[in-house]
Amino acid sequence: AQSVTQLGSHVSVSEGALVLLRCNYSSSVPPYLFWYVQYPNQGLQLLLKYTSAATLVKGINGFEAEFKKSETSFHLTKPSAHMSDAAEYFCAVSDMGGGNKLTFGTGTQLKVEL
Amino acid sequence: DAGVIQSPRHEVTEMGQEVTLRCKPISGHNSLFWYRQTMMRGLELLIYFNNNVPIDDSGMPEDRFSAKMPNASFSTLKIQPSEPRDSAVYFCASSRTVGYTFGSGTRLTVV
Numbered sequence: 001a002q003s004v005t006q007l008g009s010h011v012s013v014s015e016g017a018l019v020l021l022r023c024n025y026s027s028s029v030p031p032y033l034f035w036y037v038q039y040p041n042q043g044l045q046l047l048l049k050y051t052s053a054a055t056l057v058k059g060i061n062g063f064e065a066e067f068k069k070s071e072t073s074f075h076l077t078k079p080s081a082h083m084s085d086a087a088e089y090f091c092a093v094s095d096m097g098g099g100n101k102l103t104f105g106t107g108t109q110l111k112v113e114l
Numbered sequence: 115d116a117g118v119i120q121s122p123r124h125e126v127t128e129m130g131q132e133v134t135l136r137c138k139p140i141s142g143h144n145s146l147f148w149y150r151q152t153m154m155r156g157l158e159l160l161i162y163f164n165n166n167v168p169i170d171d172s173g174m175p176e177d178r179f180s181a182k183m184p185n186a187s188f189s190t191l192k193i194q195p196s197e198p199r200d201s202a203v204y205f206c207a208s209s210r211t212v213g214y215t216f217g218s219g220t221r222l223t224v225v
Binding site: 032034045046100 | 118147156218
């Protein structure tokens with residue numbers, strides 16, 4: 001079975017600082033990988049996805065993620081944090097054998113401080 | 115594109131009552147997923163459908179939970195009887211290829 005592990009349930013950065021949210025995956029086959037963001041009292045919104053094309057994936061709101069097979073990682077980054085980035089972020093992996101079923105990580109709460 | 119539509123947004127019910135949550139997926143999406151989110155357990159997949167057929171319901175916590183998808187544009191998740199531990203946010207999501215689109219969720223409180 002495929003799985004993802006998000007390191008750090010809470011991350012705090014200063015406004016303008018680099019954002020780095022970590023995600024490692026486990027998969028016996030080439031995975032599809034995703035990052036979702038959840039703002040308070042809202043559903044999850046797709047930030048970006050890796051589907052075996054370019055290893056550096058750019059998403060919305062200035063976020064990007066790099067697929068590194070050798071490290072089984074798919075970390076999410078943003079060069080300069082903004083207060084509006086404060087939210088919970090979920091990494092997910094696709095189970096290609098199960099109708100596109102996604103398995104989610106436990107989430108990382110990002111706090112942005114002035 | 116109206117997105118995935120869930121109703122109601124909020125539901126407060128008494129223990130023992132029947133609760134029905136509703137979902138309208140995006141037109142043309144052939145997969146539908148029901149998730150439950152709590153602080154303690156995070157996001158849990160309850161059940162998913164492909165082309166209106168239930169594929170995997172192993173995440174449904176117990177027989178009190180049931181889900182149906184009578185057609186491509188509508189699905190329900192029913193809890194009967196409801197219990198306080200069912201209090202959570204329930205999300206519906208739909209998909210056509212890779213990746214989901216989520217609805218805004220139904221916040222269920224069972225008192």
